[in-house]
Amino acid sequence: MVIGTRLCMTSAALLIGAVLVLGQEPQTQPKQTAQRARTTAPPTKNQPSEGERKFQINCGRCHKPPEQLSPRIAGSVIRHMHVRAMLSQEDAREILEYLTP
Amino acid sequence: MSRSLPPPRLRIGIWDLARAMLLLAIAWTGPQALAQDTPVISGAVGFIDHTNGGTTSLQPVIAPVLVVPIGSRFLVESRADLREVIVQDGVGSYEGQFYPTLQYLQLDYLVSSKLTITAGRFLTPFQTYNERLTPIWIRNFPDTPLIFPIGTRTAGSSDGGMVRGDLVSKPGWQLNYAAFFSANSSVEQFQAGRATGFRTGVFLPSKRLEVGVSYERFLQGQNSNSAGTYLWWEPWRLPLQVRSEYAHGPEGQGYWIEALYRLSQVGGPDSWIGRLQPGFRMQQFSRTSGSPSDFLPAHDTYQPDFGLNYFFPYEIRLSASYSRRFTTPVDANIWNVALTYQFLFPALPGGRQW
Numbered sequence A: 001m002v003i004g005t006r007l008c009m010t011s012a013a014l015l016i017g018a019v020l021v022l023g024q025e026p027q028t029q030p031k032q033t034a035q036r037a038r039t040t041a042p043p044t045k046n047q048p049s050e051g052e053r054k055f056q057i058n059c060g061r062c063h064k065p066p067e068q069l070s071p072r073i074a075g076s077v078i079r080h081m082h083v084r085a086m087l088s089q090e091d092a093r094e095i096l097e098y099l100t101p
Numbered sequence B: 001m002s003r004s005l006p007p008p009r010l011r012i013g014i015w016d017l018a019r020a021m022l023l024l025a026i027a028w029t030g031p032q033a034l035a036q037d038t039p040v041i042s043g044a045v046g047f048i049d050h051t052n053g054g055t056t057s058l059q060p061v062i063a064p065v066l067v068v069p070i071g072s073r074f075l076v077e078s079r080a081d082l083r084e085v086i087v088q089d090g091v092g093s094y095e096g097q098f099y100p101t102l103q104y105l106q107l108d109y110l111v112s113s114k115l116t117i118t119a120g121r122f123l124t125p126f127q128t129y130n131e132r133l134t135p136i137w138i139r140n141f142p143d144t145p146l147i148f149p150i151g152t153r154t155a156g157s158s159d160g161g162m163v164r165g166d167l168v169s170k171p172g173w174q175l176n177y178a179a180f181f182s183a184n185s186s187v188e189q190f191q192a193g194r195a196t197g198f199r200t201g202v203f204l205p206s207k208r209l210e211v212g213v214s215y216e217r218f219l220q221g222q223n224s225n226s227a228g229t230y231l232w233w234e235p236w237r238l239p240l241q242v243r244s245e246y247a248h249g250p251e252g253q254g255y256w257i258e259a260l261y262r263l264s265q266v267g268g269p270d271s272w273i274g275r276l277q278p279g280f281r282m283q284q285f286s287r288t289s290g291s292p293s294d295f296l297p298a299h300d301t302y303q304p305d306f307g308l309n310y311f312f313p314y315e316i317r318l319s320a321s322y323s324r325r326f327t328t329p330v331d332a333n334i335w336n337v338a339l340t341y342q343f344l345f346p347a348l349p350g351g352r353q354w
Helices: A002-022 A034-039 A050-058 A071-084 A089-099 B012-032 B129-133
Strands: B040-052 B055-070 B074-088 B094-112 B115-123 B157-169 B174-182 B195-204 B209-218 B225-233 B240-249 B252-261 B276-287 B301-312 B316-325 B332-346
Touching: A050 A089, A071 A089, A071 B040, A071 B055, A071 B074, A071 B094, A071 B115, A071 B332, B094 B157, B252 B301
Parallel strands: none
Antiparallel strands: B040 B055, B040 B332, B055 B074, B074 B094, B094 B115, B115 B157, B157 B174, B174 B195, B195 B209, B209 B225, B225 B240, B240 B252, B252 B276, B276 B301, B301 B316, B316 B332
16 A cells, blocks of 8 residues: 555645645626525626536536426426435525526 | 446346336326426436456446425435346357346435435445446446445445435535435345445535545444545636545455546537546555455455546547556456436426426
8 A cells, every 4th residue: 555655645735736726716706695696687608607606516526517408307306416416405496597597 | 347236136026116116106296296396217328348357248238317306395216227248258159147226216305405314225325436426427437446345335225214414504615414324135126234324524615625534334244344535626727527535444445536637628618629538547455354255356456547538419428448457366457438328308298287
């Protein structure tokens, strides 16, 4: 395990440095309540919506969004991911709005 | 041969029971379902060409997932892995064997975002690979890591109860958990060991960084312990995935760490080069006690894996990997090519108002 120990220590040092440099969250819409979000202007092309941001945080770490999602099954898919990805109610609602605009 | 092959026998009675339960659930949920809560069938079909040390197997696979919401707080989920493993014998002819596996069939009660209660057969929540990365359409490398069997005995699934959720959910950090108890079962398709354990992790959304630990107490035989830790990191500024796990069990200890970079910053995610995702995984296992039936390498092993994924439109993915396994008595080359198509559609016919 000598090789493994060295590799782990080196990787850990590199990761810590990289997290500090690359881990900063990109500029997004200011965080806002759900009620405010519905009354403000939609995000621009370069600004991910709150739902997209929540998708990237929760779901996008394992898979990309589906290319097509029928509104008939969107609620079932979100409930499935509520269990799998431990989504909060608010995150689930915002992701649902993002996937079925 | 893949190390994660399921047991080879199928008991029709069990499948009939499972099917009846799911059909009953679908029938029950019908009149109460909301417009967006139609039951779902998803999953993937795939074809895997696996060569290990000169022995090639061809594996057509279908891995269906069924999701049936019941009312506003219940959910029935199930996933199976149905594959034919076709191996060339010594005289050049091919022989196939069918391996059906019921990976989970569970009933969830969604109390709140902090608590979901699960009963039935579920994926053992030890580390992250088993719960998050085993689907053939999600995993980055076609082969499971060397240390995957640590903590997930006996079949990667457990029969019993589980609680899980986000214990703390603040803008800056989240604390998630899963704890379970499993009964011993030797029923075919429901095989599980008597065990208990938990996984918990801290996730920093602003960094997309998660670290966590796992523990499992195996309550059969000599009551052994397994423990592990993991780290996931997907930086915001790069299409990079870094994942790693370390696990220690009575059989030995080991780790894997993988990094994959999608070239979507070159020409965009839909350009031909932007659909490429090269990756590298390093893994090592050190054995401390021998048991030929524990699905872990028989001797100390380390293995670099080189992978390349290509994401076609329409949810089609082509994955290829080459690995060099350094072990006793002989080293080996491992090649994999996998083509998968992910599907997702309503489980009930269209035109019906739900």
